[in-house]
Amino acid sequence: MSSATNYQAEVLKSIAQATRLKIIDFLRNGERCVCEIFPAIDEEQSNTSRHLAYMQTHGILSRRKDGVKIYYAVKHPEVFEIIDRATAIAKRESEVRIGLFSGAERD
Amino acid sequence: MSSATNYQAEVLKSIAQATRLKIIDFLRNGERCVCEIFPAIDEEQSNTSRHLAYMQTHGILSRRKDGVKIYYAVKHPEVFEIIDRATAIAKRESEVRIGLFSGAERD
DNA sequence: AGCATATATGATTATACATTCATATAATAA
DNA sequence: TTATTATATGAATGTATAATCATATATGCT
Numbered sequence A, B: 001m002s003s004a005t006n007y008q009a010e011v012l013k014s015i016a017q018a019t020r021l022k023i024i025d026f027l028r029n030g031e032r033c034v035c036e037i038f039p040a041i042d043e044e045q046s047n048t049s050r051h052l053a054y055m056q057t058h059g060i061l062s063r064r065k066d067g068v069k070i071y072y073a074v075k076h077p078e079v080f081e082i083i084d085r086a087t088a089i090a091k092r093e094s095e096v097r098i099g100l101f102s103g104a105e106r107d
Numbered sequence C: 001a002g003c004a005t006a007t008a009t010g011a012t013t014a015t016a017c018a019t020t021c022a023t024a025t026a027a028t029a030a
Numbered sequence D: 001t002t003a004t005t006a007t008a009t010g011a012a013t014g015t016a017t018a019a020t021c022a023t024a025t026a027t028g029c030t
Helices: A003-013 A018-029 A034-041 A045-057 A078-102 B003-013 B018-029 B034-041 B045-057 B078-102
Strands: A061-066 A069-074 B061-066 B069-074
Touching (some): A018 A045, A034 A045, A045 A069, A078 B003, A078 B078, B018 B078, B034 B045, B034 B069, B045 B069
């Protein structure tokens, strides 16, 4: 198995999870500390912390310490581009599914 | 948990896996049947079939039957754009890691 | 009908993942 | 020093996922 493919998969896995998507979306306007993030996305502090650590380890987020607080930010603008394209696919697919109710497509 | 976020995550999960990345990459030049796909990516027929079914169910691939053969193709061009961006991130990150050997960064 | 080829799927196994609760650690304030 | 706030982490649990082997199903050929 190509190591490049594995690395690509790791990057995408760091994004492809509902809680992580909520975190990334909340970070669209720049860095935020954990204490701001977990109430905003309505998840437990410990769970949020784990996901942040995961994404930071996988190179998706940067981490900055200021006193007691830890600030995280999205490192690569491509992360948002990936999510925007996933949204476009999701939107198009859900429209197709709705369209099936009125159409007469059959397998 | 927002259902839109879940759907986005589902779309990304359909891509974020090494075997599926290999399949999608092989489909860059258009539709291919299962009998062409699994030898090309060097995976078992049954495993390949499961991943193809998964991606088709999740709206990533189209499926066309012609006799005994089943042809799969990538439905949304955004899928390739997502992978290209993941590749860019992976490349940039690996360069940073290599750079750390010569630099003097410390946490 | 019998055979070969293509694809899918049930059962199983091993592993990874997400979440929670309780607690540890670190920084700062009183 | 003690208390408070912010973050991280160990342990446990339930669930999901990937892969494999064996076999079922479907199509077309002779």
